[in-house]
Amino acid sequence: MQDIKRLLATAACALLPLAALAADPFPSKPVTIIVPNAPGGAVDILARLLEKSLHDTWKQPVLVVYKPGAGTVMGTDFVAKAQPDGHTIGIVVTSHVINPSLRKNMPFDTEKDLAPVSMLATSPILISASNKLAANNVKELIALAKKEPNKLSYASPGSGSSMHLGMELLKSDSGIDVLHTPYKGSGGAYPDVIAGRVDLIIDPLFSSLPQVKAGMLKPIGIMSAKRSSIAPNIPTVAETIPGFNVESIFGAVVAAGVPKDVVAKISADMNKVLASPEVKARMAEVGLTPVGTTPEAFAAYIHTEIPKWAKVVKASGATAD
Structure with a gap:
């Protein structure tokens, strides 16, 4: 009996580091924001605003990394395949809901492999x-x-x-x-x-x-x-045409599998940044209107927009450059 107790105690001690690791608050290490476009323009400015403000909030380094290519697919694919711990965040634009029907052989499933965080802004x-x-x-x-x-x-x-x-x-x-x-x-x-x-x-x-x-x-x-x-x-x-609505959107996503509480925290902290008067003023200078939504609201938007644009792509015969 004593041997069994000793084994159980040893096993419990071995699990302590894992339990402590699981309990680490987010973020527990530097965070990377992936921009799927080349530097410059509104999306770059938005990412830089998030970089500075989230660093101040999280007390961890926040780095903006550019991964342009294939109409934003390359950078977003990097996010989809990242460790699902929330420390890699992707900025997405309108192409996020257009690419599934526009591009053949997408390397990820837009809805299954990525978790929406927040719609950040519109233009x-x-x-x-x-x-x-x-x-x-x-x-x-x-x-x-x-x-x-x-x-x-x-x-x-x-x-x-x-x-x-x-x-x-x-x-x-x-x-x-x-x-x-x-x-x-x-x-x-x-x-x-x-x-x-x-x-x-x-x-x-x-x-x-x-x-x-x-x-x-x-x-x-x-x-x-x-x-x-x-x-x-x-x-x-x-x-003139009631109900017509097309605008550029900017949002944030993480890899599917990131814990929901982490996704919710990232969303809430980003939305606080967007509510800042200084950030609002800088965004207005480049024609961006801050939004800030729940992960669920952004997911619903994506789910609705993908089939909407699929019909347009099919009717127009559009192909990716």
């Missing part, structure tokens, strides 16, 4: 036009496109982008046909639209607004459900 998308175009709003654009089918063209920063597929959704909802002219980024598109060689450009509102304010382009409509606070005079597409 409105603007349809703007050459001053030479004989349309000044969405209603007139639709009428002109129906009057002159297959004659109008629009630029986007790339095939398969939210800007490209947002316009394809508008085409489907309104029954018009407008030729897509994809660019490698929107920088080269603006001179062509301003000169009238391409009729329209679909790009983030923040990027297009300087050209609009300078009188180089005219605004046609914002794709978000509501008007933007930074351009309240520009009407939405939804004011």
Whole structure:
């Protein structure tokens, strides 16, 4: 009997380090934020804001690492295959819900291999036009496109982008046909639209607004459900086509299998950062509207958006660049 007790005591002692390890509060080591895009732009600024504020909150190093490639798939795949302890967090953008239908042979399952944390922010998308175009709003654009089918063209920063597929959704909802002219980024598109060689450009509102304010382009409509606070005079597409809503989104995910309490903590701490007046002000400077949701709400959004975009991808015949 004494031998059995001794063995049990030894086993219990051996398990103590494991129990202590399991009980370690999150985070127990440095945290990595994976950005699936190249440095620069709104997503980079958002990641850097989280990096600084979460470091102050967690008292652990927080590092931003860039893993661009394959339309954000490469970086997100790294997160999906990371140790499921919450110390590797991925930033995702709208392509997160488009890629499952746009790209063949995805290396991960968007819903099964990743756990949503929070929708962090949104950014409105603007349809703007050459001053030479004989349309000044969405209603007139639709009428002109129906009057002159297959004659109008629009630029986007790339095939398969939210800007490209947002316009394809508008085409489907309104029954018009407008030729897509994809660019490698929107920088080269603006001179062509301003000169009238391409009729329209679909790009983030923040990027297009300087050209609009300078009188180089005219605004046609914002794709978000509501008007933007930074351009309240520009009407939405939804004011002509009720229910229409397309916007760029930014969210956070971790590997599936991360304990729910850890996911909840990351979500709550990120949402506190987004509520900070200083962070809100900096985000507004780059056209981002902070959101902050529960993991469950972000999961529901992803689950709804994937089939929505699958229909658009199929109808448009879009393929990844």
